[in-house]
Amino acid sequence: MTVSWFASREQNFAENGKMTGSKSSSKVRIMAIFVLLFALFSSQSSAAQVPLLMWSSEGLPPLASPAAGHITSNDQLTAYLTSAFGSGPNTVLLFLQDKLSKEDFTLFGGVFGNKQDSAFQNLEAALQSSPSSVSLPALEWSDSSVILALLQEKLNVSPVLVDADTLSHLSINTSASNLLLINLPYCTGLEKSCKEVLHENDGIIGEVLSIMKGKDVQYTAMYTGLQPSRVISEMSMSNQHAGRSLLQSVEATVKEPIMFNVSGNTCIMLWAQNLNISLTGDNWIDLATQTPSLDGSICNSSYSLLVLAYPSGHILRFSMSQRFYSVSARNWFTLDSVQLQLNDLSASFIGRRAIYAPAEYSFHCQSVTSFRDTLLVPNNTNQNTTQWRLNFIDFQIQGFGLANGTNFSYASDCAGFFTAGIWMGLITSLLMLWIFVYGLHMIMQLNTMDRFDDPKGPSISVPQKE
Template identity: 70%
Template structure:
């Protein structure tokens, strides 16, 4: 719960803010940060790991062990609202420290002999923290400010609980920073007064209630990873996944898996049915996904991975797609760009064998030339699956230089050539070196007979 001060300078305050910022922003239980430092070296103990929510019972047990003997003067800076996000937003830890709204607080933590930081203290209502300290110290809190403190006589032989209320902003970001800066000045002035009086103290900075409360559901619903199917709509069918020895091995998803036996027959969308995966297999270098449909269609995808010295990395390729129906078997080879780094998945808006074909018939099989395949919004991955819910980052088949881009570039180049040629012709124009003067003798050209 507590920790000794082991760092000097700004490293301690930066570390505290780093711990605060690494915690989740939302939780089911409202929380407030709790900072505690002492000029007497009273605070000692073991630190909780980041993410632990300290209960009021734990805090009370620790405070009781700290203040169990002797007399203590405790300053409680109680802000109307405070959350750990206030430190990361207005503390300047990850930006310019000159713009920090907690300069005096930082200086106090640096100069203290011991510091306790509880980034997530369970909030127990508006009277939780003052009541807790009142029970531990056995004295009621005394509300003070900078002016009243200078006229106050403090008995060092008895416990004293001095309460300093601090406001919080309610409007814009800039106003919040100004309010927190003013609160920081109040903290600095009061601590300077106590140091001038040579009065030992223990100071606490916390909030009366959280300034930011985010529901846990808004965080838990977010899914990690980068993939085209990262956010799965409930109405969208899940991807086809083959597991081997309990581990995800091959994953495939397509909006439509359209097949047609002839160029004139109707399309059959196999994606509307749920297949069995009998015959599928995978290992470190080969993967075969076999989709067996109740209608008699069998669709197979064969993939391999190899190391390519030119790129110094492993790539996987979709070597062949095979369709079997009744007694017909057609095999197609992916020869035009059906490949991706082994850590990626492959995606293409349209994979077909008849228009801008990525699939070409394998050999001179007459059946392959009759069948038509058209996979819409097709995505597949046969290696490097980290989990069974998301594809890896997708390598798309769409090239950067599309026909439209090429047309635009060629048109711009042609216009540039015309402009350069016209500019060159203009620069080559010369003025006449002799003109006919109408007021002078006319130019005569002798004629020879």
């Protein structure tokens, strides 16, 4: 939704002949107010914002229109309220909704033409009929009590919580300042839709304003929210790491890796989306949802042991070793075994040197299981633990060569280059190539006859043996 959309709607509205006579200028003014309110709809900011509408039956000090993308700070609002309530008693109506964002006006308002479909008919009428009004599309929001605290400070009175029935019987002393608070609910999605709730709130606003008009009391009204109903978040690029730290989707919420530190230096890191274990073969438990204790973990230049003791009583032990291989002339680390323990029972699973990587790399695999395409082979003879299974999803571990304490090193993935699909493509291509070469060879072996039968000459006689 952009400002150009509102401009096109306004142009179509004018072309349809619905703005005529003396009402044209007033409607243009109310449109301009709401265009200003929605002008920042497409701007993205990580700061939470609430809109603020302010109008008065007497008049308000002029306020320059905020530039596109500008977020009004609390200091700027304080300065304006000081000029608006500078002298004399003031009666302020504060319509404080539980939640409110400028997107609510976009979704449920009927500012352009179709007023019967608008959830803010009374609010639009109040802005249109008031001598002056102020719109702050994006007011900085940090706490739900900021607006109320500012008004209490400027008016030097405590708020009085009222509703339409209470207000109709309330005697208002205009010789002193008054702060009348009207709380409005917001949709919860359980019983009524947001549009229905906002339409009922608009009815309350219209009823309160009618009561104030009947009492002939001059007032200043404000409509805002305790907190935003919608917050558009934006990741700051300055907080992103330049290097790759984890092999995971950036769309999901990333949890912190498990890190074991010695003397302030990280020597073991582990991360997994799921650490699923099964003791019966059917029921699975995800240990990644629990916070483990690392007591018992050790690491040195040639051996690392990561012990994860969970509150549920399960214990996982990852045993890794590092050694030099003369064939490749470099150090490699292997995940030698994974041990699962519960109470007095334990099961051991051997890596069979299938889980390995250069010592300065980390190891990553999308699936590490002990029962399907096994990278971990069961190595226990206890009949009580023969059905125990492991299934680690999006698994990454590093026990040596950590350059820093926040990121994994480059990952060596378990997926081979020649996958099943690649092998199928290669074999099919070779088969088609063989058929083509064989056909070409057969064509090249064709020979023409060196003698032909001439119908004008003597016929070819083929002697036959008797």
